[in-house]
Amino acid sequence: MRRKPPFISESLRAQFKAIVVDVMALVPKGSHVNYVIIDPTVPDPEGVFPGLPIYTGQSADIEQRILAHLGASAARGVRPA
Numbered sequence: 001m002r003r004k005p006p007f008i009s010e011s012l013r014a015q016f017k018a019i020v021v022d023v024m025a026l027v028p029k030g031s032h033v034n035y036v037i038i039d040p041t042v043p044d045p046e047g048v049f050p051g052l053p054i055y056t057g058q059s060a061d062i063e064q065r066i067l068a069h070l071g072a073s074a075a076r077g078v079r080p081a
Helices: 010-026 062-075
Strands: 033-039 052-059
Touching: 010 062, 033 062, 052 062
Parallel strands: none
Antiparallel strands: 033 052
16 A cells, blocks of 8 residues: 655645646546646746746646646645745
C-alpha cells in the first residue's frame, strides 16, 4: 500500500484534491491536456499569464500530473498560489 509523504499536511492535501476535482470537471476522460505551471511571485514579461511560466507539459493522466507537480513543490516548501 502506498503511503502518504509525511511532509504534506492534510489541509494542503485537501487543497490539491480540490484543484484536481476542478480540473477533472473540465477535461473529458482520456483526453490529452496541455498545461503550464507558473510562478505567481514573478511577473510574466509578456503579460500573458498571471506569473512567469516555468514549465509546460502534456499529459493523458492530468490528475496524476497535478498531484505529482504539487507534491514536488510541497516537498520543496513551495505553497500553491
